[in-house]
Amino acid sequence: xxxLKKKIKLFISEKIDITNLADTDDMFKQGFVNSxxxxxxxxxxxxxxxxxxxNKDLMLDNFRSVCAIEKFIMSKK
Amino acid sequence: MSIKENDILKKFRSFSENKIAPHASYIDEKxxxxxxLLTDLKKSGFLGVLxxxxxxxxxxxxxxYGLLNEExxxxxxxxxxxxxxxxxxxxxxxxxxxxxQKSKWLPKMASxxxxxxxxxxxxxxxxxxxxxxxxxxxxxxxxFILNGNKKWISFAQIADILLVIARAEEGLxxxxxxxxxxxxxxxxxxxxxxxRGCLLGEIRFNNCKxxxxxxxxxxxxxxxxxxxxxxxxxxxxxxxxxxxxxETCLDISKKYSKxxxxxxxxxxxxxxxxxxxxxxxxxxxxxxxxxxNAGSFLENKSRxxxxxxxxxxxxxxxxxxxxxxxxxxxxxxxxxxxxxxVERFFRDAKIMQTIEGSDQMMQLxxxxxx
Ligand SMILES: Cc1cc2nc3c(=O)[nH]c(=O)nc-3n(C[C@H](O)[C@H](O)[C@H](O)COP(=O)(O)OP(=O)(O)OC[C@H]3O[C@@H](n4cnc5c(N)ncnc54)[C@H](O)[C@@H]3O)c2cc1C
Numbered sequence: 456x457x458x459l460k461k462k463i464k465l466f467i468s469e470k471i472d473i474t475n476l477a478d479t480d481d482m483f484k485q486g487f488v489n490s491x492x493x494x495x496x497x498x499x500x501x502x503x504x505x506x507x508x509x510n511k512d513l514m515l516d517n518f519r520s521v522c523a524i525e526k527f528i529m530s531k532k
Numbered sequence: 533m534s535i536k537e538n539d540i541l542k543k544f545r546s547f548s549e550n551k552i553a554p555h556a557s558y559i560d561e562k563x564x565x566x567x568x569l570l571t572d573l574k575k576s577g578f579l580g581v582l583x584x585x586x587x588x589x590x591x592x593x594x595x596x597y598g599l600l601n602e603e604x605x606x607x608x609x610x611x612x613x614x615x616x617x618x619x620x621x622x623x624x625x626x627x628x629x630x631x632x633q634k635s636k637w638l639p640k641m642a643s644x645x646x647x648x649x650x651x652x653x654x655x656x657x658x659x660x661x662x663x664x665x666x667x668x669x670x671x672x673x674x675x676f677i678l679n680g681n682k683k684w685i686s687f688a689q690i691a692d693i694l695l696v697i698a699r700a701e702e703g704l705x706x707x708x709x710x711x712x713x714x715x716x717x718x719x720x721x722x723x724x725x726x727x728r729g730c731l732l733g734e735i736r737f738n739n740c741k742x743x744x745x746x747x748x749x750x751x752x753x754x755x756x757x758x759x760x761x762x763x764x765x766x767x768x769x770x771x772x773x774x775x776x777x778x779e780t781c782l783d784i785s786k787k788y789s790k791x792x793x794x795x796x797x798x799x800x801x802x803x804x805x806x807x808x809x810x811x812x813x814x815x816x817x818x819x820x821x822x823x824x825n826a827g828s829f830l831e832n833k834s835r836x837x838x839x840x841x842x843x844x845x846x847x848x849x850x851x852x853x854x855x856x857x858x859x860x861x862x863x864x865x866x867x868x869x870x871x872x873x874v875e876r877f878f879r880d881a882k883i884m885q886t887i888e889g890s891d892q893m894m895q896l897x898x899x900x901x902x
Contacts, residue, residue: 490662491838491900493756494764498835510628513750513757 459504463524466499478521493518500524506531540590541599547576548603556608559729560876563722565610565690573611574644582619582765584626587638594830598772598823605776609880610729612776614647616769617686620762621648621695624706628749628758633708637693649691650766651682651709651735652759658684659893662755666698666737668705670744676700678709678740688733689720695748696737697759703752706759707742715740726879727887764838766888767845768830771823774852774884777877778816781859784874785809789862799862808862812855819848839901846894849884856881 456464460478467476471487482488496518497508506528517527551572559565573579582597583589592600597619604612622641625633640646657664666680678698688694694709694716709716721732749758786809789800799805826844829837859874860867867874885891 489900490756491760491897493753494760494838495835497757498833498838502833502835510630510749513628513753515752 459528460521460525462504463521463528466496466503467521470495476521480521481519483515483519496524500528504528538596540592541596541603544578544600545603547572547578548607551576552604552611553607556610557871557873557876559608559610561728561870563728564731565614565729569611570644570690573614577642579615579618579644579647580622580638580642581615582626583622583638583642587626587634588642589622589638594768595824595827598768598827601769601772602776602779602820602823605773606780607776608729609727609773609777609877609883612769612773613686613727613730616766616773617650618648619769620650620766621693623765624695624748624758624762625708627761628706629708630745632745633748637708640692646692647687647690649685649687649694650759650762651685651688651694651696652763653682653684655681655683655734659890661697662704664697664699664704666696668698668700668707668742670700671741674744676707676742676744676747678707678715678737678742680737682735682737684721685733685735686727686730688718688735689731694735695759695762697754700751703754704759705751705754706748707754708746708748709737709740709742713740713742724883726876726881726883728879763888764830764841768823768826768841770884770888771819771826771841771844771848774848774881775816775820775823777881778812778819778852778855781856781874781877782809782812782816785812785859785862792864805862808858812858815851815854819844819851822847836901839898842889842894842898845888846891846898849881849894850891852877852881852884 470492473487500506501508516523518524551569555566555569577590580589581592581600585591601612604615618641622638625637637646641648652661654664654666668676668678671677680698692711694711696707696709697704698707715738717736718733721734789805790798792799822844826840829840856874856878860878863872863874866872869875
């Protein structure tokens with residue numbers, strides 16, 4: 456697993472009480488996360504990964520799964 | 533933590549003591565802000581303290597912003613709230629607004645030409661903000677039609693721009709609505725227990741046409757993270773305001789207890805009174821430390837800042853209810869009489885329990901981090 460994915464998974468595991476979240480699981484649809492998570496996720500991506508989340512990036516498709524977050528971050532790097 | 537007193541804070545303290553404090557009791561009694569004070573405030577530049585310098589603001593850091601709220605909390609809850617709401621809305625526009633929105637509104641908000649209101653709560657939905665019903669319907673390519681009711685909105689009576697959270701097909705959205713928009717009806721709400729100068733209002737939006745370019749942040753993200761970015765700052769401001777209120781009440785109570793005599797002793801020298809004053813002082817210190825802690829998390833842009841701000845707001849708003857109640861108690865009958873600042877702060881303190889999230893909402897949110 457690459458470093459970025461590890462970081463993302465670590466962040467999510469701190470926030471969600473679930474053991475086997477698959478990288479493609481839609482966390483929002485499956486109700487694993489509540490909405491405060493959206494706030495923290497944006498802060499995590501901006502301040503710990505160093506990628507600015509622009510207005511146009513605020514789309515669930517960028518945040519719904521581990522893979523989606525990773526893809527979004529890679530597209531900004 | 534050592535805090536450096538800077539020139540802006542010194543200037544603000546003097547402004548607060550000389551220009552705001554003399555009006556505090558009038559504002560409470562008349563439920564209004566004197567025009568003269570509003571003009572002074574606008575001229576002072578203290579309305580848009582968090583707005584970046586490039587837009588004419590003071591661009592304070594979060595610790596200094598907290599200390600400023602503490603100063604103003606010491607004298608007047610209404611003016612603290614005015615600065616709080618103005619900066620909540622400014623922070624949202626600065627973070628999630630586009631360049632056009634920023635360059636149009638932030639300079640006006642910094643100069644006070646535009647007073648802002650934050651419109652989330654509705655008659656049927658307070659704590660349950662996620663379920664608000666005000667609706668935005670797309671019309672054509674470039675407009676929305678806004679319908680719905682907002683209630684308990686601070687400064688609705690004087691605001692020039694309303695930041696409204698409403699529901700579109702895609703989910704909740706945040707949109708800037710100019711007060712002059714056709715179809716807006718504002719009914720003043722008066723006679724609140726405390727924070728009585730906040731010029732509250734109920735707002736009805738009747739088929740208001742709003743340009744789609746006024747949308748702040750993407751469709752569907754209006755509450756989280758957009759509006760919550762402002763609520764975070766609102767809670768932080770309130771927490772510091774509570775510290776300021778408690779400081780004044782402790783100060784007045786110490787002085788009073790050293791002049792008032794009963795049983796041939798200054799009441800300060802009765803052991804049970806010492807205990808009350810000690811508890812007031814220690815609770816206050818603890819709240820102030822939580823505020824400083826939250827401020828440094830905000831300043832470091834830590835994702836845990838959200839949780840730290842919640843703790844500070846929860847604790848400080850409980851602390852201020854305790855401290856103001858003890859202050860009233862120590863003053864005997866004279867603490868229960870209008871005109872005594874501790875009586876006003878006691879009423880204002882009760883408001884802090886409900887606004888920007890009630891005790892129970894704080895408990896529920898903080899428990900997520902346990
Ligand atoms: C002076 C003042 C200024 C204000 N300014 C603004 C403003 O500028 N903008 C704005 O949008 N709003 C504003 N408000 C509204 C404020 O945000 C709401 O009053 C607050 O969110 C609570 O909502 P409510 O009054 O509908 O109470 P409710 O949500 O109906 O709550 C009533 C009680 O039920 C409890 N409760 C609710 N849900 C739960 C639960 N799940 N578990 C346990 N207990 C629960 C609450 O804690 C509370 O004790 C202002 C209010 C005041 C008093």
